[in-house]
Amino acid sequence: MLFRQEVLEGIASGSVTLAFRRWKRPAVRPGSRVRTGVGIVEIDAVEQITPDDLTSQDVRRAGHDSREELLRELARFPDGALYRITLHLAGPDPRIALRERGDLTRDELADVRHRLARIDKAGRRGPWTGELLRLIQELPATPAAVLAERLGRDTPGLKRDVRKLKELGLTESLTTGYRLSPRGEAVVNAPPR
Secondary structure (H helix, E strand, O other): OOOOHHHHHHHHHOOOOEEEEEEOOOOOOOOOEEEEOOEEEEEEEEEEEOHHHOOHHHHHHOOOOOHHHHHHHHHOOOOOEEEEEEEEEEEOOHHHHHHHOOOOOHHHHHHHHHHHHHHHHHOOOOOOHHHHHHHHHHOOOOOHHHHHHHHOOOHHHHHHHHHHHHHOOOEEEOOOOEEEOHHHHHHHHOOOO
């Protein structure tokens, strides 16, 4: 689920506890967790409703000023049933704490290297993780399209690969491009095995 920035801020403050979506079938279920810019959002309930079921309290809890505003937003996606999603902020994104840790033990460094080797082995192009990490270190805040061109790759594929590195806490997304996290710096700058 994607949220507008002002809605994310409301989720973080606790003033937004509902979302509404039109789906052919629900894209989330109770207990699901979604990573967002403000942390992990947990889904508490998903209920199919009709527009007539919308209350003024629902509208406010979803971060909208009026029922009409909410219905206008929902009209952008006319297909599917209307769902009311109850949610709350469950905590910070665990990748943030992970990426801030640049003081890796020998075992932690070995674990990250093992995971990177598995990612490289699973790919069809051969090893790529080290090359991409070094390029991001060399060119922080560089648009993904420029990085992709430098590597002779397509931009969507490069973005998918950067997300894999982000899952390991090695990179951070910037407004434009990426940078290595302290954890990523530690991995790239560690002496070879």
